[in-house]
Amino acid sequence: MGDTKIVIPGDIIDTHTEDSDQTILRLGPGLIQTNDDTRATTAGVLHSDKDNTQYWVVSNKRRYVPAESEPVLGVIVARHGEGYRVDIGSAHDALLPLLAFEGATKRNKPNLALGTLVYARVAVANSLMDPEIECFNSKTGKAEGYGEMAEGLMFKCSLGLARRLMDSRAPVLGALGAGVPFEVAVGLNGRVWINTASPATTVLVANAIKNSEFLNAKQCRQMVKELLEKQ
Amino acid sequence: MVVDIGPSNIETAFVLEALRKNVRVDGRGIYDYRTLRISCGPTPGLAEVQLGQTRVLARVSCEVTRPSPDRPTEGLVQFSSELSNLAAPNLDASSGGRVSAQEVAISRMVERVIRQSRAIDTEALCILAGVKVWTVRVDLHFLDHGGNLMDAAAAAAIVALRHFRRPDVTVQGEEAIIHDPRERNPVPLSIHHTPVCVSFAFLGALGELAVLDPSLLEEQAQAASFTVTLNAHKEICALNKAGGVPLSPEQIQRCTQVALTKADEISDAINAALKGSSSNK
Numbered sequence: 001m002g003d004t005k006i007v008i009p010g011d012i013i014d015t016h017t018e019d020s021d022q023t024i025l026r027l028g029p030g031l032i033q034t035n036d037d038t039r040a041t042t043a044g045v046l047h048s049d050k051d052n053t054q055y056w057v058v059s060n061k062r063r064y065v066p067a068e069s070e071p072v073l074g075v076i077v078a079r080h081g082e083g084y085r086v087d088i089g090s091a092h093d094a095l096l097p098l099l100a101f102e103g104a105t106k107r108n109k110p111n112l113a114l115g116t117l118v119y120a121r122v123a124v125a126n127s128l129m130d131p132e133i134e135c136f137n138s139k140t141g142k143a144e145g146y147g148e149m150a151e152g153l154m155f156k157c158s159l160g161l162a163r164r165l166m167d168s169r170a171p172v173l174g175a176l177g178a179g180v181p182f183e184v185a186v187g188l189n190g191r192v193w194i195n196t197a198s199p200a201t202t203v204l205v206a207n208a209i210k211n212s213e214f215l216n217a218k219q220c221r222q223m224v225k226e227l228l229e230k231q
Numbered sequence: 232m233v234v235d236i237g238p239s240n241i242e243t244a245f246v247l248e249a250l251r252k253n254v255r256v257d258g259r260g261i262y263d264y265r266t267l268r269i270s271c272g273p274t275p276g277l278a279e280v281q282l283g284q285t286r287v288l289a290r291v292s293c294e295v296t297r298p299s300p301d302r303p304t305e306g307l308v309q310f311s312s313e314l315s316n317l318a319a320p321n322l323d324a325s326s327g328g329r330v331s332a333q334e335v336a337i338s339r340m341v342e343r344v345i346r347q348s349r350a351i352d353t354e355a356l357c358i359l360a361g362v363k364v365w366t367v368r369v370d371l372h373f374l375d376h377g378g379n380l381m382d383a384a385a386a387a388a389i390v391a392l393r394h395f396r397r398p399d400v401t402v403q404g405e406e407a408i409i410h411d412p413r414e415r416n417p418v419p420l421s422i423h424h425t426p427v428c429v430s431f432a433f434l435g436a437l438g439e440l441a442v443l444d445p446s447l448l449e450e451q452a453q454a455a456s457f458t459v460t461l462n463a464h465k466e467i468c469a470l471n472k473a474g475g476v477p478l479s480p481e482q483i484q485r486c487t488q489v490a491l492t493k494a495d496e497i498s499d500a501i502n503a504a505l506k507g508s509s510s511n512k
Contacts, residue, residue, distance in 0.1 A: 063320065075239040087236050089320065117239040153245045153256065199249035207258050 007040040007057060015055060028056025060160030064089045064189035066125035071146075071166075072133060073154060073187030076116045086118065089156075089189045092130045096120060100134035102143035110148075117149040117193065119185045149185065152195030153202050159190050161213045172212035175224035176205055184209075204231060236321060243452040250440045255449075257283075262443045262489050267497065269390055269504035275417065276395030278504075280387040283446065284377025289387035290370045291395040295409065298357070298364040306356020306364040308346070310371065312338040312384070318376040319447075338371065340471060341384050344460045348426040348468030351392065355421035358400050358407045365397060367420065378447035381458055381471075382497075385428035390501055393422055394508065426468045427497045429490035430458040438476040443489060457483070459490040463498040 007013065007030075015025055015038050027033060030042040040046070044059030066072070066088065074086035074094060083097040096118065098109045112118070120133035135146040164170055165186045176182065182205050185193040192209060196202045208227050212220045237243075246256055253261060265283030276291030298305060314334045345351065356365040369388050373380060396417035399410045432445035432453040442449055450456070455475025460468040467487065472478065 075236060077236045113240065115237070115240040115243075117241050149241060151241055151244070154239060154242055155256075199245065199252055200254045202245070203249060203254055203256055203258055206256070 005046040006044070007046045008043045009039075009041050011040045013038040013040060013046065013055060015052070023053055026054040028054060030057025030059055031055055058160075060158050062156075062158050062190055063091075064159060066090050066094065066122050066131040066189075068122055068125050070122045070188040071186070072120055072122055072189040073149075073185065073191040073193055074118050074120060074133065074189075076112055076114055076118065079112075079114065084112065086120070086133060088131070088133065088187075089191065090131060094120075094122070094131040094133045096133050096135065100136060100138070101147065102136045102141065112148055117154055119146050119149055119187070119193065121146060145185070149193050149195075152183070152193055153206055154191055154193045155206050155210065157190055157192055157210060158213065159188070161209075162186055162188050162190050162192065165192065165209065171217035171220040172209055172215075172224065175221045176208055179224065179228045180205065200231070204228075237451050238448055242448060246448055246452045247434055247440070250434055250442070255442060255446075257446055261441070262493075264444045264493060264496070265446075267386075267500050269386065269500055271390060271394045271504055271508040276391050278387050278391035278394055280383045280390065282377070282379060282383040282386075282444070284375055285379060285383045286374040286377075287380065287383040287387040288372040288374055289384070289391035290372070291367060291391045292370070293365050293367045293395075293397045295358065295363050296366040298361060302353075303361035304357045305353040307366040308342075308351055308353065309366060309368045310338040310342040310345075310388070311368070312341070312371040312373065314373045314376070314380075318373040336473075337373075337380055337384060340381060340458075341369075341371065341388050344385050344426055344428055344469050344471070345388060345392075348424070348460060348462070350389065350422055350424055350426050350468075352421035352423060358402065358409075359405065363407055367392070367395075367397075376447060378445050378450045379430050381430050382428045382444065385426070385460070386497060386501065389422075389425050389427070390504060392420055393425065393501075393505055395420055424462040424464060424466075425498055425501055426460050426462050427494045427501070428458050428460045429493045429497070430456060431486050432456050433476065433478065433482070438478060438482075441482060441486065443493065457486060459487050459494075461490060461494045463495060465491060
């Protein structure tokens, strides 16, 4: 696991170990094999597991590339016969089939207006097709929190912050939760939805989360404390 | 190719609901500007303005051309703008040199503001009447669209113009000698005053809720927008209202009052930035 190594695109990663002839190397996000070298394709911090057989780069960007099973927040932009076209911030809009909702059948289809915000799960994502999302867990058939978001505020953030917020132990969420009740839905496409009892509180929570990106846990708690006192 | 879809329904509803309780989404006051940062140089005529999330870069250049036939003793000032998907993911990259409608609208507005306010002395740009004049070109590059491109673009343009230096010219009879900047120090343009734009957005079905310096979300949810252009001498140079719901005279009055104070602050920031860069030279 060694020391933190920052890489930029084009850097060659040294992946040699003692039995380099025997090992199978797994290259995770941000790495690519070119001839005999392993090169980084994104800027970020290089991580490896303790046996040095898996390598990946943790990077922070704002443009989302869909990946399967990730939760995302999307806005419905069009409705076709079979489903909705949803903007999830990726290069291509995602397709949300009309039947991809809990309890949806041919006779009982949802009727969502254009401009509706939905919380969904990426079902299909590859470089060849448009991504597809679903508003339920297709294995259990239950909504599990996915679906239409009827009120509240959504804001955009970097992908790195969204990923950190997915961890329920994220310090800013914990500090806020101790002070005000709120609901949050995090989309790994860099969008976060908040809902509280009053607009002023929602704005406070949203700004606290946005400000927390580069703060450590202690600074987060301090920032939240100051914001709540000012209120 | 992604079309501008605008915000989701709940975001627009939230902005209005919050504004009715005097709360703005980014926590500002109704008449508060976002943080303004102006930087000039290193090249003369290069200025970058950051207004919150919005970033604009202005670059001024000049060349010798023939004057316009109906104004043989005046130089020309031209504006162009580039608003590509660098600024926002839902904007099209201008394909094949074709300029988008939004780009034309913005460069026309900035041009109108600077021209109608007669900030630049175009007669001072004349070299030989009817034969040679300076054409000054201002290129605006929008690096980030966080709302209120107008104020940021106008500030960037005027800072860049004041920062710019053109080659010195000596006219002897019918001949003009244009001095190389390495031989003779280039000279500043003749600028009478510094116009500053202050923009408001009006939200709600009848445009009853006013905010200063709208963010992107507020701009997308607005029913009307209104820009006051004025200078440090408290002269109103231009008023711009393009489309949208009608506004009452009281609203216009209130906006111009607020704009007077804000324009002073922006002018101070511009002067400080220009002074700072000239002392570094």
